[in-house]
Amino acid sequence: xxxxxxxxxxxxxxxxxxxxxxxxxxxxxxxxxxxxxxxxxxxxxxxxxxxxxxxxxxxxxxxxxxxxxxxxxxxxxxxxxxxxxxxxxxxxxxxxxxxxxxxxxxxxxxxxxxxxxxxxxxxxxxxxxxxxxxxxxxxxxxxxxxxxxxxxxxxxxxxxxxxxxxxxxxxxxxxxxxxxxxxxxxxxxxxxxxxxxxxxxxxxxxxxxxxxxxxxxxxxxxxxxxxxxxxxxxxxxxxxxxxxxxxxxxxxxxxxxxxxxxxxxxxxxxxxxxxxxxxxxxxxxxxxxxxxxxxxx
DNA sequence: CTGCACGCCTGCCCGC
DNA sequence: TGCGGGCAGGCGTGCA
Numbered sequence: 001x002x003x004x005x006x007x008x009x010x011x012x013x014x015x016x017x018x019x020x021x022x023x024x025x026x027x028x029x030x031x032x033x034x035x036x037x038x039x040x041x042x043x044x045x046x047x048x049x050x051x052x053x054x055x056x057x058x059x060x061x062x063x064x065x066x067x068x069x070x071x072x073x074x075x076x077x078x079x080x081x082x083x084x085x086x087x088x089x090x091x092x093x094x095x096x097x098x099x100x101x102x103x104x105x106x107x108x109x110x111x112x113x114x115x116x117x118x119x120x121x122x123x124x125x126x127x128x129x130x131x132x133x134x135x136x137x138x139x140x141x142x143x144x145x146x147x148x149x150x151x152x153x154x155x156x157x158x159x160x161x162x163x164x165x166x167x168x169x170x171x172x173x174x175x176x177x178x179x180x181x182x183x184x185x186x187x188x189x190x191x192x193x194x195x196x197x198x199x200x201x202x203x204x205x206x207x208x209x210x211x212x213x214x215x216x217x218x219x220x221x222x223x224x225x226x227x228x229x230x231x232x233x234x235x236x237x238x239x240x241x242x243x244x245x246x247x248x249x250x251x252x253x254x255x256x257x258x259x260x261x262x263x264x265x266x267x268x269x270x271x272x273x274x275x276x277x278x279x280x281x282x283x284x285x286x287x288x289x290x291x292x293x294x295x296x297x
Numbered sequence: 298c299t300g301c302a303c304g305c306c307t308g309c310c311c312g313c
Numbered sequence: 314t315g316c317g318g319g320c321a322g323g324c325g326t327g328c329a
Contacts, residue, residue, distance in 0.1 A: 034324080076324095132307050313315100313316090
């Protein structure tokens, strides 16, 4: 259930297995994830070389040598596992986190589970996309068509880019009546934040999730942009260090959650020094918000 | 346009 | 132990 930092971590984690590698075989084991996979998905990936990897919002973008872009979204439960195709291959080819290679001679597909929906083999590695809830998605986008693609056309700026600054946020919040929590979750305002990092950023900026967007001051908007940047950057750093210690690049929140200040901590004391508040859980438009009423106003 | 409720899917955890 | 209810990190649709 990845948000921006987990997707960034997964993207970096699969880079050794994909970047500059040729796809020998790609198999969709069902016709759809959240939406139908593109027609002839496997055939269109086969033979391509991945020439670049990047992330936009919560999407991973794999640039192919025919100009198309393979787009992956992990939804809520998507994960990617890697293994070496050849048991004798140096681990650097797939990354130190890879699962053990299947035994020589064994049918690697025999070990696949019911939620292993897409398998991609490069010249060195085998990549398995698993998604129990199937809220994830993949597409193949024609050269030049990304900007107008339905998933990207209306996305707001990247929160770690220079475009996302106090001026921008203050302007977008002005006149809005919806709670700041809901506005920061709106991918059209800023792209890549999810429930966890919105809660964490609001705590860091000392702004209550219930505050109407239009009632966020210019000074608070500035604090929020700094808080968002810092929370995301720290989470990406934690994810990066986790890649050296774990055997899967699944973006599991286990890598990050011990650092949360409020998310999932209802009833626990606020971690801000000299704040005597207790972390509280409320529901906002059907989703949980965690915050400290003592220091978030 | 804005704000919000709901559905999509499965797994897990909790209380009874 | 078994079972029902509520919960989960995303996103698109549809309604007022």
